[in-house]
Structures are given as C-alpha cells and as structure tokens.
Amino acid sequence: MNKRVQDKWTMEDIEAAIRHMHQSHEKLNHVVTFVDPRKQLLDVAEGPFHQVPIALKDNVNTKGILTTASSKILSDYVPVYDATITKKLREAGAVVIAKTSLDELGMGGTNLSAATGPVLNPYDLSRISGGSSGGSAVAVASGDVPFAIGSDTGDSVRKPASFCGITGTKPTYGRISRYGIIPYASSLDHVAFFTRNVKDAAIGLGVLAGRDDHDMTSSFLPVDDYENYDANIEGKVFGVLKSVTDYIEDARVLALFDQLLDKLKAKGAIIKEVEIPYNLMKAVWSTYNILSNCEATANHSNLDGLRFGVGVSGESVEEVMTKSRTQGLSFYIRRRFVTGSYGLLQENQEKLFKKAQRVRRLIVEAYRQCFEAADVVLAPASGRIATKLSGSDSDPMSDESLIVENWLVLGNFSGYPSVTLPMGFVDECPIGVNLNTLPFTEKQLFGYCAAVEEVTGYADMVKEVGKDEL
C-alpha cells in the first residue's frame, strides 16, 4: 500500500492496512502488539490524520494498551496514561493499529536486541532494519502504514530511515513533547517519525509540535505552517559536511551523493564545504556513549518490579528488585548501566561524565559555526547500507565507524532539526542523505528536503514483502 497521509482514507483502508501489516509481520517481525482498533473507530476525530492508520514505537505510552519498550521487564506493563503525542495523534484523527519493535529500551542501533527478536529489512531479509526505531521504520517502508512514530536519541530514526528507503524526521529538541515516551537519555531524546515523503512529514510535525506543560523542556515558540514550505533552493547554500564525506570508504555511496549535489546545483543551489575539527569528530562517539549511558542508568532506575512491570518474587524487597532487574534486563542493557554508573561515580565524574558534557559543548559550538556559512548542512546518513544480521566486520575504531556512522548524533547533541531521506541504492538496498538546519527552522528544512526529493524522485517508495507479492 503506498497511500499517503495527505490522501483520503476510508474504514476499508484501515482494515486493509491491518491485514497488510499481519502479512508483512510474518516476514519482518516488526510488530510487538497489534492494536484492536474497534474502540478507537467509535470516535475518529476530523483532522489531518482522519482515519489514517499509524504505528507507534512501543516506547510510546498508550493507555490500556501493552507498552513494553521491547524489554522483558515491561512485558506486562499496561499504561494508565497516554503520551502527549498519542493524544495529539488521536485528536488529529489517526487510528493506532500497532505498537512496533525497538532495541530494548531504545538502546541500540540494530534492532537486534528487542525482546521479540530482530526486525528484518524489507529490501533484504538477511539485513537489519536499523534501530532503535526499526519496527516503525519497517512498517512504513513495507507499506503497512504511511506514518509511524519513533524516537531518536543518537540516530534511532534517521539511520533506519536510511536503511529502509524512507523519510525520517527528527525536529528540534523541545518541538515535540516527550511526555509519555519511555526515555533513553533525556537530554538527547527526541520524538521523531517516519513517512514516505516530505509533505507527509510536514503534515505530521504540524500535528505533533507544540508546547506541552507536562514537558518542561518543550518549547513555547509558535508552531509553523510546515506544509507551506518553499522547495525553491535557488541561491541557497548547501554545506557539505566534509568532516563526514572525507571518511566514507564506499565509492558508490560517494558517487550517489555527488550526483545528488550536481542535481541540486542544477536547481540553483550553491554547494560549499563546511567542517568540524577532526579531534571533535573523533570524540563524537565516546561523548555520546558516556552521556547516553550515564543518563540512561538513572532514567531506568524506576524499573524495579515493584509498582509495575515484571516483578520476580523474593524473600525481601531488595531481592525482588534485584531479581526483577537481573532477569528483566538483558545483559546488553545491564552492561550499559554499569558503564553509565561508572561514569557517574564521584571519583570518575570529572574525567568521564563532565568531560563528555564539556566536549559536547565544543562539538555543538563547532557544529553551529557550520551554519554561519550554509543554510543547510548535509552528508550521507551512513557510509553503508544496512549491515547483515550476522554483524559487520568493520573496524570499530576506524574513522568511518567512529565518524561516518555516528555523525547524526550532532543533531542530538545540538537539538537541531535533522531529516534523512532516500538518496539512492547500493546493492539494491537503499541509502539516505541527511539534511540539517538551525533550531526551529523545520519549515525551511522541509523545503530543502522537498528539493532533494524532487531531484531524486524517491518519494513514496514501498517495498512490499507480504504473501501476495512473494
């Protein structure tokens, strides 16, 4: 199904979407919970999402509907409240048909760590979807739904968007309320989402954006009329982030990017290079690793099996907490918590956590300076297509691994808006380009993205995997 948010949707379409999703799930394993929509259908609001079936990442709280964050410890957690965005989407007419798989608690980039197992890439079932919002990415890419919510702490929407050939939008920090999103690292967490075209993304942001008093970090700035973006890029400066492109190893990826730049130039764009010092780019991953794990270990201290979630019985309350956390959190998560806790120890905090916070400031400052020379900063979202489920054999300490595969984190450190959209194919698998602008300029950013979409022609791509097609 390649119907768009902006199209007119009927009740029959919703039923078809649910059937479609069941079929693709059999191949892709991207759904945690299929939501029975009957209750919602009794009261579908008029609005930009009227009768549009959507999916929510399973870290978005849905009142009365199982919300697991793909973690065993929350495998029986039924929220008593809705996330702010759940309410907003319902008020815009959307119908939630599924809760989708993620890396456990959103902590990962492969979607291999979900409690319900790996999510597969519709373009190549032997490859990963990317994560942590892999389930939602795949739901949009495979044509189940035209819109799915994800969350993006490092690149958790923008990387899977690249791997799945769709649009992944992470707006400015504070633009969308985080209330009700099971967190990863609060100062880096963003609500983000997938669509198959830029126009749908603009419609989506219009619904999701806005001040929410439940989230003290949400912005008071007025919400723009995002749909009225201007795709004319004549005279606009596109700043190529040389600090990324210099370290891309695959010439085919670079070639796709160069072709894109040529086409943009033909449209009147001015192409320039912008740069961030090498030592800062090399430090991006370590900075992220420390900050995210430190915040995460505190954020998830509430998972103790006492008030909600899977509580393992024990002789004492301490034993209940310890057993619940040991059995309910995978080793992968416990390892990250130990790392985070190590970074927060009083004796280490100056050298680790605070050091990383200081480096973050310098990185953000260098990143900001790129926008003094450019209206939009861009580079390939990744140096590679989705890796194989069996893993990658690349050197984790290489420049490509450290810089190219992690540069999207700049958008989380800075909070600046950032969108990934398809740029082309390598080995028949999609790869994306990522565009960024200054805070709260999403409308302009959508304009640049629309120009990219126009020149690539990669709008509304669907990769069907259902029984009918196979």
Add this chain to the structure above:
Amino acid sequence: MNFEVIIGIEIHCELKTTTKMFSGAPVTFGQAPNSAVNEIDLAHPGTLPCVNKEAVRKALLACYACHCEIDTLVRFDRKNYYYSDLPKGYQITQQFHPIGSHGYITLSTGKKVRLNRIHMEEDTAKQFHLSDKTEMDFNRAGVPLVEIVSEPDLRSSAEAIDYVNQLREILEYLDVSDAKMEEGSIRCDINISLRPYGYDGFGTKVEIKNLNSLANIERAIEFESERQSELYLRGKSVIQETRRFDEASRTTKSMRTKETALDYKYFPEPNIFPIRLSEKWLKEIQDNMPESAKAKRERFVGLGLSETDAAILVSQRPLAAFFEETIQYTDQIKAVANWLLVDTLGYCNKENLPVADLKLKPKALADLIDLIQNKTISSKQAKEVFAQLLEGRDAGEVVKSKGMTQVSDAGFIQSLIDEVLAENPQLIADYRAGKDRSLGFVVGQVMKKSQGKANPALTSDLAKKALSGQ
C-alpha cells in the same frame, strides 16, 4: 576531661501546597492509600517532572525569613539511590545550586546560628513495616520539601531545641508548613561531634537520622555526646557514620559507616531546564511576606497586652489568628485576650481540642464581650452564654433565647424605683438616718418587679440618687 558538643541540624520540612513538587496530584492527609497520586508520583515509565510554582514561592519565603542569599536561577539535580520508597530510583533535589544559602536564624538568647543552605526536593512514599511484609502508600511520594541545613554552630541540646523551635515558628507563621513534628511535617537529622574546649578544629562527626520529636532530639544528643565522650576518654576514636535513634532503648544505633556510604552520583536533572525567577515576582513575594511571630508579639504588646499574654497568643498560630479576628469586632482587646487565654484555652486543654478545631466563632466571642461591657448581661450570665458559644452558636441568639437581656433603660428603672418609694415612703427617711439596708431593699424590690432583668448596677445608682434626694 570535658568536651564541647558541636551540633549541626538538617531539617526536612513538608511545604504546605495544594499539589506535589513535580506533579499535579493533590497533597492530602489521611486520604485512602494510593488515591492521591498520578503516574508521575508512581514513576511510571515515560513520566516527566513539572515544578510547582507555589512550592518555589514557599521555599523563597523560608529563604527570605532566614536571611538567605537567593539563587534566582532555579536548578535541580538527581540524587541516585535505590530504595523501595523512592519510586524513580532517584530523588530530584538541589545539590549543586540550592535556592537559598548563607542565612541565619536567631535563637531566643540572641545567638545567631548560620544556615548553610535551603534547598527544594521531594518526599518519598510512606512505608509500613509489618512483621512479614512491607506495605506502601505513595500519597506522600512527591510532596514538596525544603531541606534547611545549619552550620555546626549549636553547642548543646538546649540550643538545638531552641533552634528547632525558632525555625518551626518561622515556618508556621510564613504558612510555609504546618511545621508539626508529631505529624511528620518536620523531620530532623543531627550532626554531632565533640572537641576539647579551646580547640578550634572539629572532631569526627556522627549523623543521627530522622528524629521526630524535640524529646528525641534531646535524648539523642545527650546519649550521643556521652557515647562519644566515653570513647575519647577510653582512648578510642569515633567513627564517621550514620546512626539512628532507637526510641525503645533511647540509644543511637549504627546504620552505616563512611566506608559503606552511598555514592549518590549527583548530576543535573536533564528534564528541567534552569528556571529564571523574575525580579518582579521576587519583589512581590518580599512585599507580601506574612508577619513573623516576633513582629506579631511586638504588635500585640503595642495593643496593650502583657508580654506574657502576647507570647501565649502567638505561641499557637491559630490562637493568634483567632485573637486578631475577634478584635476586628470589638475594641475590648484585653477582654478578648482574657477570654481566649483563660476560658477558651482552658476549654481546649480540658477537651484536648486544637484551637483550630474550635466551634467558637470570633464574632460570637466579640459580641459576648460587648454584651458584658454594655451591661446587657452580667458576668455570671456570660459564663453560661460562653458555654453555648463553644457549641458554635451566636451570642445574641443565646442571650435572647435564654431571656437574659438586662433592662438598662434608665427611665423604666426609675419608674420602678418611684413605685417602690411610693409604696414605702419611710425608706427615704431611714436612708437619710443612716440605714444602708434601705438601698438594698429598693434594689431588691426593683429586681423583683422587673423579674430580674433590671441592670443591677444601674438600678443601684439610680436608687442611691433617689434616696439621697439628689
């Protein structure tokens, strides 16, 4: 050898607000367990804190009253530890930037005790430890607290108690807190160390947690200084540790030593951006500071009350408030004080009734006092009426229903006197011949004729004049 006792006090004080520190759930007492909560207080996944304006205002009042410097940029931090009564696994507090610092409190002796800081934080859940299980009520979780930390300036248990009393009075009069130790709205931790007289340094300090009454503060300090003194005298050293006061044995018992002390891994709370307090609001708060107890006492003395009476009235805020309301209705200020201090407090003590729970109405008491003053009723009758006012009735209504209204109409009384004299013409001669009982006879006859309603004092005056022929 004698030692000087060095004491510092940390006081946790529950703020009197309608809602919690970080959630819009109500602050209540005695409500059904777990019914004054929302998902934030239970730390359900995805919840975020939102700072209560009134809690900040009350903290500011406390800061101003204690002469603190104010940090106008309000920031919060996380204090990380696992305990079943702490739902998030961290407490949101103000470790790095307390709202107030460098204040002082003046003891009744005039000695100034320096305050290190006043900071805001949140309360924990209430736990009931039974023999085989623990039961938890989260109604108290998230109730706003201020922690008030003194410098080690106190030198005896008497000073410590004086300090707590002074602080309690300040907090009560600001309406910042109920400030009731017995109800747990104030809890004390005491730091105590010894040093030889004349020595400038400090000995090893021991912290005694959670003292819930003045008596226990005194006992704990006495016991602990004795314990430490004995250790020193036996050539042993005091270990830096946290102890608790055991009420049954009236001794302190070790909880944890410095070696096993927790590392709270404090770091700035990422979900609350720094909040700038406006100069305008701060000025408004300062300009509207409630009158302090000290100022009130002085004002009452200015109204003509004795120091002792003023002190007793102010010792209980509801009593002072009752007094102030009553004197709105009558100018018999001393009479009001008397009725309150003797009859009203006497009744409260006998019935074990808090002044705040009195049914007696200030207006009713004022009316009663005026009725006595204008001789409508006698003081003997007044006692009878007062008993009814304690049931919540109005003075006028009681007097009327009992038919107590005295006749003070001089013309009417004179006519009765004339009647008596006409019936007994020899009375005038007798009186003039020095027979005093003539006067008593006339008054008695008038009372009889008026069925006891004639104002006796007035009758006597008029009769005297009539008999003496003036």
Add this chain to the structure above:
Amino acid sequence: MKHDQAFVIQLANQLMFTLSENEAREINEDFDVLLAQLDLLDDVNTENVEPMAYPFEDETDFLREDVVSHVITQDEALANVKVEDAGLIVVPKVVK
C-alpha cells in the same frame, strides 16, 4: 581510574542487579575499551569549558500553577501492581 571484576560486580549490585562471572569479565574488558575511547576525549582541550547538560540553555520562567490537574484512581494506581491489600502496595519485608 580503577576497575576490576570485583569492582564491576559491586557496581552492578549497587544498581540492583547481579552479573554472572562471564558477564562481569566481559564488562571489565569493556572498560579497557571505554578508557581507550577516553583518550579520544582527552584529545579535546576543555579548559574553561562549562559542561553542557541541555541542548539549549535558554532560561525559562515557566512554573506550574499549584492547582490539582491530574489524579488517577486507586484502581489505576494499583493496576500494574502484583499484590495489594486495602489499597496498599504489598511487597516483601524491607531488610535495610
């Protein structure tokens, strides 16, 4: 910065979970990698640079009005709780 297997286990226990021998060994080895990555941070001179705790440092002045805005029912509060008794959440005895 010190670390060994016992220390890793101690850290984990403070976080209220346990680790198997193998898990503790693996994490301990991880720390070597972590510390190597730290060298990358040390390549950045952060003298006189303040830690950045939030993406934006615009001060706000918003404070929530002290009005009851949201309460859930006792049933909802206990909906995800395993054992309850007369509205209280029941857990095994607290030892500490």
